[in-house]
Amino acid sequence: MITMTYWIILIIIAITILITIIYYNRFAVLGNRIDNSLAQIDVQLRKRADLVPNLVSSIKGYMKHEKTIITKVTEARKVLLGAKNIQDKVKAGNQLQSALKSIFALAENYPQLKANENFLQLQQELSAIEDKVAYSRQFYNDSILSFNDLCRTFPGSMFAAIFSKKSREYLKIPAESRAVPKISFD
Amino acid sequence: MKSISFHDQISRNKRKSIFLIFVILLVLILLSYVIGLIYPDYFFIILILGIIISLSYILTSYYNSDKIALASVNAKPASYEKHRQIHNIVEGICLASGLPKPKIYILEDKQINAFATGRDPKHSVICLTTGAIEKLDKQELEGVIGHELSHISNYDIRFMTLVTVMVGMIAIISQIFLRSLWFSGNRNRNKSNAIIMIIGIVLAILAPLVVTIVQMTISRKREYVADASSVKFIRSPTGLIRALKKIKQEHEPMKVSGAVSPLFISDPLKKKLSGLFQTHPPINKRIEVLERM
Numbered sequence: 001m002i003t004m005t006y007w008i009i010l011i012i013i014a015i016t017i018l019i020t021i022i023y024y025n026r027f028a029v030l031g032n033r034i035d036n037s038l039a040q041i042d043v044q045l046r047k048r049a050d051l052v053p054n055l056v057s058s059i060k061g062y063m064k065h066e067k068t069i070i071t072k073v074t075e076a077r078k079v080l081l082g083a084k085n086i087q088d089k090v091k092a093g094n095q096l097q098s099a100l101k102s103i104f105a106l107a108e109n110y111p112q113l114k115a116n117e118n119f120l121q122l123q124q125e126l127s128a129i130e131d132k133v134a135y136s137r138q139f140y141n142d143s144i145l146s147f148n149d150l151c152r153t154f155p156g157s158m159f160a161a162i163f164s165k166k167s168r169e170y171l172k173i174p175a176e177s178r179a180v181p182k183i184s185f186d
Numbered sequence: 187m188k189s190i191s192f193h194d195q196i197s198r199n200k201r202k203s204i205f206l207i208f209v210i211l212l213v214l215i216l217l218s219y220v221i222g223l224i225y226p227d228y229f230f231i232i233l234i235l236g237i238i239i240s241l242s243y244i245l246t247s248y249y250n251s252d253k254i255a256l257a258s259v260n261a262k263p264a265s266y267e268k269h270r271q272i273h274n275i276v277e278g279i280c281l282a283s284g285l286p287k288p289k290i291y292i293l294e295d296k297q298i299n300a301f302a303t304g305r306d307p308k309h310s311v312i313c314l315t316t317g318a319i320e321k322l323d324k325q326e327l328e329g330v331i332g333h334e335l336s337h338i339s340n341y342d343i344r345f346m347t348l349v350t351v352m353v354g355m356i357a358i359i360s361q362i363f364l365r366s367l368w369f370s371g372n373r374n375r376n377k378s379n380a381i382i383m384i385i386g387i388v389l390a391i392l393a394p395l396v397v398t399i400v401q402m403t404i405s406r407k408r409e410y411v412a413d414a415s416s417v418k419f420i421r422s423p424t425g426l427i428r429a430l431k432k433i434k435q436e437h438e439p440m441k442v443s444g445a446v447s448p449l450f451i452s453d454p455l456k457k458k459l460s461g462l463f464q465t466h467p468p469i470n471k472r473i474e475v476l477e478r479m
Contacts (some may be wrong), residue, residue, distance in 0.1 A: 033284065036284075037284065040281055044281075124270070124271075128270075128271075128274035128277075128278070131274070131275075131278045132274075132277060132278045132281055135278045135279065135281040135282035136281040136282070138282050138421065139281055139282050139283065139284055143284075
């Protein structure tokens with residue numbers, strides 16, 4: 001009888017240890033996935049920033065009268081490269097994106113520019129990067145979702161308390177970029 | 187669709203794959219055992235040889251399945267310069283799904299079609315026809331590529347590879363069995379041998395049929411799951427719906443072997459027979475399911 005209870009206790013301890021290990025690893029894997037997807041967003045934003053000087057040099061000759069928009073792009077790039085945390089980076093990235101959009105819209109008025117092979121390639125590449133930024137943000141938020149699901153549902157919530165893991169924040173689109181741009185008549 | 191069901195699908199595929207490897211191994215060893223019984227003098231030699239051959243057969247086909255599939259349809263790698271858009275789309279959806287980028291191949295054919303193969307996401311290949319690249323716009327290509335990448339992320343590719351290996355194996359075995367009857371028909375005619383022979387013949391006739399039906403039913407269920415995960419990656423079913431509608435309007439069959447046809451996004455042979463022998467669910471049904479998402 002005593003050996004029986006002894007065995008039962010032993011088995012319970014073993015199962016508890018096993019489950020703890022499984023949950024510990026689960027948290028580690030999902031946490032790593034979040035960090036990794038965050039790095040991916042960063043990579044794409046940097047790639048976009050790296051293409052800007054090429055774009056500026058290719059359009060300079062054609063768009064002589066569009067100084068303001070060109071400076072806006074270079075400024076946005078500087079802000080992006082100087083940004084410290086991911087929220088700021090994404091925000092700067094959005095600003096850069098909208099500045100690039102107005103450049104491509106203006107390019108419609110320059111038929112010679114639109115025939116430039118180099119410019120077209122940069123335009124294609126930048127729009128592909130825009131997609132990739134969106135996709136990597138989506139994966140980041142998906143990773144946060146699975147992490148938070150694990151933190152908030154039982155028995156994950158119990159282990160989250162033990163390992164002191166807290167559910168994480170989603171990457172929000174900054175408020176100003178969602179607002180409708182103001183049109184000014186001056 | 188909740189993410190948990192995709193996890194289930196992945197572990198189910200991995201479990202089934204291991205199970206299938208054991209079944210293949212068992213069948214091959216059993217076969218060498220039966221052949222050994224027919225030739226008792228060489229029993230152990232045949233058995234040992236059989237085990238060695240089966241193991242090397244499984245290992246080579248498991249590690250080279252992608253190359254075999256690509257060679258059998260005569261696909262060429264897609265250059266980064268010429269097919270930049272395809273590379274960009276694949277890279278984007280890989281970012282959305284957290285998958286490593288697969289190798290991209292192009293297959294010269296007018297029909298809109300695509301397939302994925304390999305043994306795991308790190309060793310995976312996705313192949314598009316030139317027809318798909320020419321006739322589909324960016325959004326439609328995203329839907330199709332998303333579908334193929336879901337096959338990769340769900341480990342469908344590994345399972346389907348093993349199924350194809352098993353089908354090939356059983357076809358070879360049944361051929362050997364039927365042919366060996368011509369040679370040894372007269373020499374070993376005693377009772378026990380006759381029974382073994384009869385079992386052999388029945389198995390040889392039935393096995394390929396059973397395997398084909400099994401192969402087709404499993405691949406049909408997978409297509410729906412892959413459609414759903416494609417929508418999960420792209421966050422919109424529109425592209426895939428439009429691509430399927432375009433595929434529906436085509437009638438010309440592709441010149442590929444039936445063995446690789448379950449790998450494709452839509453049945454390349456365009457078989458009209460419905461029911462058990464279809465490798466893919468009807469396109470109309472798939473469009474209907476997608477439109478409800």
